[in-house]
Amino acid sequence: MRRISVNSRPWKYFALAQGLCFxxxxxxxxDQHKLGWAHFFIVLLIISVTALAYYVLDNSRTxxxxxxxxxxxxxxxxxxxxxxxxxxxxxxxxxxxxxxFRKVKFIDDDGNERLIEIIxxxxxxxxxxxxxxxxxxSYSREQ
Numbered sequence: 001m002r003r004i005s006v007n008s009r010p011w012k013y014f015a016l017a018q019g020l021c022f023x024x025x026x027x028x029x030x031d032q033h034k035l036g037w038a039h040f041f042i043v044l045l046i047i048s049v050t051a052l053a054y055y056v057l058d059n060s061r062t063x064x065x066x067x068x069x070x071x072x073x074x075x076x077x078x079x080x081x082x083x084x085x086x087x088x089x090x091x092x093x094x095x096x097x098x099x100x101f102r103k104v105k106f107i108d109d110d111g112n113e114r115l116i117e118i119i120x121x122x123x124x125x126x127x128x129x130x131x132x133x134x135x136x137x138s139y140s141r142e143q
């Protein structure tokens with residue numbers, strides 16, 4: 001099984017540490033007798049942004065693939081999609097660094113058309129391998 005997307009879950013600890021460093025910096029570098037409402041709201045804003053970043057990164061999805069399935073791994077569950085159900089893979093206009101997002105359209109178990117966006121793993125040929133596997137699965141389905 002090959003990982004075809006970026007794994008962003010470990011970055012949640014970096015977001016948490018960064019938020020804590022900012023709060024500690026504000027609380028200890030300022031004169032503690034002069035902490036007013038402005039500092040309180042800044043600290044509250046930093047804690048809120050840190051909590052939101054932690055939540056988003058903790059609940060992110062990671063995509064894996066083998067010869068017959070696409071696996072979508074969330075925090076506590078894994079969904080699998082047969083490759084022959086994937087209808088199209090298109091390159092999005094959205095970029096992250098040098099990597100473009102990919103839009104994968106597939107049909108789920110209920111027969112509904114779904115669209116997911118994948119950030120391919122950098123410095124890896126696994127997403128190209130995944131595209132070839134989808135082409136093979138769609139070709140064998142047509143025959």
